Amino acid sequence: MSAERVRVELGERSYDVLIGPGLLAQAGGRIADVISGRCLAIVTDENVAALHLQPLLVSLKAAGFKAKEIVVPAGESSKSFGQLQKVVDAILEARVERGDGVVALGGGVVGDLAGLAASIARRGMALIQIPTTLLAQVDSSVGGKTGINSRFGKNLVGAFHQPTLVLADTDTLDTLPPREFAAGYAEVAKAALIGDSDFFEWLEANEEKIFAGGSERIRAIKKSVAFKARTVAADERETGERALLNLGHTFAHALEAACGFDATRLVHGEAVAIGLVLAHDFSVAEDLAPAADADRARAHLKAAGLPVRIADIHGQPLSAEELLGHIAQDKKVKRGRLTFILTRGVGKAFIANDVSPERVREFLQRQTTA
Ligand SMILES: NC(=O)c1ccc[n+]([C@@H]2O[C@H](COP(=O)([O-])OP(=O)(O)OC[C@H]3O[C@@H](n4cnc5c(N)ncnc54)[C@H](O)[C@@H]3O)[C@@H](O)[C@H]2O)c1
Ligand SMILES: [Zn+2]
Numbered sequence: 001m002s003a004e005r006v007r008v009e010l011g012e013r014s015y016d017v018l019i020g021p022g023l024l025a026q027a028g029g030r031i032a033d034v035i036s037g038r039c040l041a042i043v044t045d046e047n048v049a050a051l052h053l054q055p056l057l058v059s060l061k062a063a064g065f066k067a068k069e070i071v072v073p074a075g076e077s078s079k080s081f082g083q084l085q086k087v088v089d090a091i092l093e094a095r096v097e098r099g100d101g102v103v104a105l106g107g108g109v110v111g112d113l114a115g116l117a118a119s120i121a122r123r124g125m126a127l128i129q130i131p132t133t134l135l136a137q138v139d140s141s142v143g144g145k146t147g148i149n150s151r152f153g154k155n156l157v158g159a160f161h162q163p164t165l166v167l168a169d170t171d172t173l174d175t176l177p178p179r180e181f182a183a184g185y186a187e188v189a190k191a192a193l194i195g196d197s198d199f200f201e202w203l204e205a206n207e208e209k210i211f212a213g214g215s216e217r218i219r220a221i222k223k224s225v226a227f228k229a230r231t232v233a234a235d236e237r238e239t240g241e242r243a244l245l246n247l248g249h250t251f252a253h254a255l256e257a258a259c260g261f262d263a264t265r266l267v268h269g270e271a272v273a274i275g276l277v278l279a280h281d282f283s284v285a286e287d288l289a290p291a292a293d294a295d296r297a298r299a300h301l302k303a304a305g306l307p308v309r310i311a312d313i314h315g316q317p318l319s320a321e322e323l324l325g326h327i328a329q330d331k332k333v334k335r336g337r338l339t340f341i342l343t344r345g346v347g348k349a350f351i352a353n354d355v356s357p358e359r360v361r362e363f364l365q366r367q368t369t370a
Pocket of ligand 1: 173
């Protein structure tokens, strides 16, 4: 079966995202088509290395590549200065040169970390993304945002560095824990909720098939990638409409921070699911959107097995004040007003620059005591 292809149009930095089964085994030939060098640094995490590294190495070798493996611990804590330094050192030690490339094989954590390493090692090297989580295939591997976390917050250290090629091998999703698949699905639903009500309707009708695998899954990934590609092509550096991709994310990041980035309580995609519902409910509370649309968003995410309320997070209850503290630290605060992505209904997200922190406080107080 030939792969589906989405082109990210960015002038001379344009690139293809290929989506489909069997792409790991074709990686060598596909990468040889886009880079001149014959040496690759493969950054991956322990889980993915055990499951998917071998077939990639075989394919690279067959295409004449020399490959150096760099394996980091799995999990968000690898998006750190310490791991960044290790990865950059390993790239330099392996004498991977300009013209050669860095391959990110894994989820969004590996993609963000390896991407940042590729952007700074030798002042910038080619980056090939091979995303292995649904979240990374539909969202983080496309668009060029890379980064690590700082003690001041998530993703605060980073760079824009577009990949040269993205290979989304949908077979790799078969080994993904169901919880991680559902988490990635939140970003699929996000794409539809932001700007494509027909896509959302199609998701409502096909959710079970997407979870089961097969052609609907590939179609859902392709539609999400195409949506992201269009958005990024229109506003690569997020001076305007790319910010819409943050729908649900101001709330999500506050929830993640309040849980101390503890993956046993909440992973990013789960936080996004709750954040999406909160963004819709807040929009309804502000008389911007019909309640029926918020209900649709909630029902759909819930049917996917995702948490949809703050109270769905187990452990110590989260307080409105604490969440507001994290939101206020967010970079989108201007002269005492907050910038949120809000919605007028399914597929109609917009940038609201003038949200009153007081209204958000009242809203969150209702949500945390409900
Ligand atoms: N750069 C961007 O534009 C962007 C966009 C969205 C999210 N992100 C970032 O992405 C990160 C989240 O990414 P994620 O959800 O992919 O998390 P992740 O990379 O931590 O992967 C989740 C878990 O799945 C495991 N895993 C990965 N692929 C697997 C496979 N095929 N089979 C079995 N296990 C597998 C990983 O080892 C990990 O334990 C966050 O740090 C977030 O900030 C970045
Ligand atoms: Zn996200």
